[in-house]
Amino acid sequence: MTVSKTATLDAAKPPRPARKDGADGAGEGGGPLQMGELAELLGYSLKRAQLKVFEDFLRCVAPLQLTPAQFSVLLLLDKNPGRNQTEIANTLGILRPNFVAMLDGLESRDLCARMRSTNDRRSHILVLTDKGRAVLARAKKLVATKHEARLDELLGPANRLALLEMLAKIAREF
16 A cells, blocks of 8 residues: 555644535545554554654654665665675665665765675675765764654653564564
8 A cells, every 4th residue: 555645744634624615625424534444454554654653764864865775775784894785685675776776876975885896796795985984873873862762752662672573573474
């Protein structure tokens, strides 16, 4: 299911006052839409939560202009210097064409560099640049002190750990 950013943002806004002509946009039944079984579907709930988490992440790192996927790439490159782009893309579940485009963007901002592998000339290894390390350090601080701190406050430590374990189980075994 795809939800546009506009639809997501509109859903979070309070309802508008009714129009004088009676056309309030609520349809013939009036009132909020009934969610029915949709509210009980894990996939739907995960997607809604993901959208909210990503919106908050983007607000937190707005000065750095990083997406969650770009941040993930920089984190992996920091912990795994010299690994090839296929390994990084596969680990993050990013399709090759999308990953190449993302790397082009990161490389054009001088955050990472691709170098031919000395072991396999068909392969490129990836490294963070000095600027990439600096941007990552700033991003990690913003994410920890703002974004993750808000999630910790919302969930509490025990629920956070339980949620991480449940999500890891779904990713590993589903």
